Amino acid sequence: MKILSILAVATFMFLQYCKQNRNTSSQKSENMNDTTQTEHYTFELSNKVTRQKVTFKNRYGIMLTGDLYLPKEQGTGPLAAIAISGPFGAVKEQSSGLYANQMAQRGFAALAFDPSYTGESGGEPRAVASPDINTEDFSAAVDFLGIQKNIDRKKIGIIGICGFAGFALNATAIDKRVKAVATTSMYDMTRVMSKGYHDIVTLEERTKILEQLGEQRWKDAEAGTFASGAILNPEKLKGDEPQFVKDYHDYYRTPRGYHERSLNSTGAWNATNALSFMNMPILTYIKEISPRPMLLIAGEKAHSRYFSEDAYTMAAEPRELIIIPNAVHVDLYDKVNIIPFDQLNTFFRENLK
Template sequence: MKKTFYFLGVMVLSIGNTYPQYQDSQSIKTKNAMNTTIIEDHYTFPLSDLVIREKVEFKNRFGITLVGDLYIPKNLSSQTFPALALSGPFGAVKEQSSGLYAQQMAEQGFIALAFDPSYTGESGGEVRNIASPDINTEDFSAAIDFLGLLAQVDRERIGIIGICGFGGFALNAAIADKRIKAVATTSMYDITRVSAHGYNDQITAEDRAKMLAMLSQKRWEDAEKGNADYGAQPNKDKLTGDEPQFIKDYFDYYKTPRGYHNRSINSNGAWATTSAISLINSPILSHLKDISPTPILLIAGENAHSRYMSEDIYAMANQPKELLIIPGASHVDLYDRLDVIPFEKMASFFKAKLK
């Protein structure tokens, strides 16, 4: 029987039709799959009256300039405050879920930084749309560097939140960077596990060897052309109706006005095909037990196809740890559903742990 392995809603490892490298459009408006006109430089959520949003830049240790949005409570006093760095989902930008989360946490009294990872969104790095376990983990530590230099931030009270694939990178960052005092994840993916083993670990060693052989040949092709090849779009412009429910859920977020953003890879781009090599070959979370004593909070939807990854991490990690399963929720519900995402629980977790 032929196997189909979905990676974040698409066959990201397929080489089929290529998609053009992301170009920052200068036009004011674009059309999405629903033929709805959408303003490109927009946020997928309204700005709260209770916070101030400021565009900021900082560099990671690879010299890549990262661009983020800093959300600051309007009632900020002269005292120092706890801070949070946020990123995700994998392939998304700060104008989507991570910005929404940052704003909500700022309303709860935190200084919160939502940032675009290296090679994506408004952040630097060439070529575009590259994923790297090492660099994407480093991006969180670079955000900690930035926050710890702000006069309003108590650098002994900094935590991080990772959404979807950046949940895995957040945990990985907290293992090594002991400045991170608490970490929470929602709809957590270990991208390296899914890349190497498929959903529910169904990819065999033989399957993996074939993928790596194909990707290795792709490097020759890229070297000959002098530029990267880009695989299929993470989310197609149209669905047949026969897709798994989680694929439909991704489409409903990324390809409709609900969550579309021009700079989002998941809405309007594609990953560099050879990014999969490092994701397959560089597993994160190998030293998960070393995250202790940093407290972790894992949040997943009851009906999420990714739920098992949060449960596996919870089983493997040492205390202190918490696992919260949201009744009836899917993976994508935790991207933007304000009536589903437990922001009050997250706020109480960080207020308790960032003392």
Template sequence: MKTEKLNLTSDWDKVFTQSDKVHHKKVTFINRYGITLAADLYVPKNAEGTPLPALAVSGPFGAIKEQSSGLYAQTMAEKGYLTIAFDPSFTGESGGTPRNVASPDINTEDFQAAVDFLVTQDNIDSEKIGIIGICGWGGMAINAAAIDTRIKATVTSTMYDMTRVNANGYFDSEDSEAQRFEKRQALNKQRTVDYNNSEYQLAGGVPDPLPDDAPDFVKDYHDYYKTQRGYHARSLNSNGGWNVTTSLSFLNMPLLQYSDEIRSAVLLIHGEQAHSTYFSEDAYKKLKGDNKSLMIIPDAVHTDLYDKTDIIPFETIDAFFKKYLS
């Protein structure tokens, strides 16, 4: 396997404070498509000599490991897990070209590649591996759990099914053949434009300034990605966004197709007031077995579960992993 040379920062440039309870370092690993991924590794201090349970974390969709996923990973490391928060392919400090593109297949593979990395670490118990997917990477995590039997437990937080929202629109308001055909026409026209221009047009990140008629959930995104709370120079949502044509592959590939065949444990967490709650509610209805659960956080909106540590149920997440990674 040939590793790409990545430009990894040595500075602590996260949007959250560094913990004095864990060791931190940068690591890299390669996915099945030959893309080198960058990750932050967090290891609890004073854990030498004991094989640890391990967790891989990623998301939200359009974010990087210096934002929400890193906060989750560091917090879970404080609770005794070896964790990695990774940048998905084509984003952040990870490799892959072109940049700023997502794929339901490749990004599911990113989670599996993270598991590849974890199972080879001397200080972890390879039978105790879990994953956490936030926002759009919640759907990727469920898809990874459906295909990778090494994953013993999965948590999703404020989950988006990116294939459903691209194909059907928000709240399934565009769920018709005619509307999907219009999307395909526009996106394939954009392919021609991009090819002629020898570059990929960006869709734009979270709008700034906000339009007067912006929905409340867009205002919530702005409050995270465009303010000191969560802004980061490498974050797609904080800046230019995804390639316009990223949506194409999500139109034809339902991520949760085989989620009803997941035998391992799954915990879905969502905010009661989130615009996106229906994704987790419907995903939960499809899951089978007595090791599946849905937790709704009262009064929480979608982005509250990105970084509000007084709202994110870390104790519940810890108890879930302790139970199913035992």
């Protein structure tokens, strides 16, 4: 059995490898470039907001690229700020940028960024994810925000979407500079990759997966390169896929959410991407987010709802779980009439002070 045939139940929607990406340089916002008209975004920029491209390094020396959204009416004092990333395999021109655009309209500085090894961010090889490095990406975004003259470093929060919701919680647990964290359509990527949906993968199946991943490493070592995994989000569906797969397709493979740099729109992770997720549970220390507040948001009909509910049960106070009536997982990617931005605004207003 091929590696990805066993993993399919856990990673069906996580498409990814786009043959692009340029490394960028510079650390300060003074070198930012205006991206309001020159790039493809899946949403309209608010006329109350400015957007500027920025770059910054994480602790591993990888250059990350983001878009910094600022309210045109900033007032006199430094701004509270929010770092945003996700979904897993998406880029800043998709959901995270939409969220940043919305939060900037409400008066926050908001940074939407591409994670390491994807989008416009650096890192080789491409199409790789890591529980450690992607957690660090959030802290690097906090670094960047906290050294800007117009931002109050004591008022920084983070939002994680989909798979980056789990990384956001993990980052908040260890990074005490983060004052509040919110998640939408949460996935715990280490859990779903190592155990499958609803933890159905058996020890025997897990052992086979690990053996096959090891065999793939031999092949990669002999070839001197990293093989790409199977494309899991084809341009056209057969029609008999699970509904949540159809929902992902409706976002990533249509004009609604398609972006040429998005792994979820164009390809697959490399074949051994799952390795580091197999034994590094990222929510082990979720209780240590307390006493800082946590807001978890999930769709009532989302296949991923249980991740948010379980995280809520594991966490300590203060915490809040909001279930959006009738919403599926991808509704919280871009449906601004469904995503509770006013509640997110209230949450961060009350806790970033």
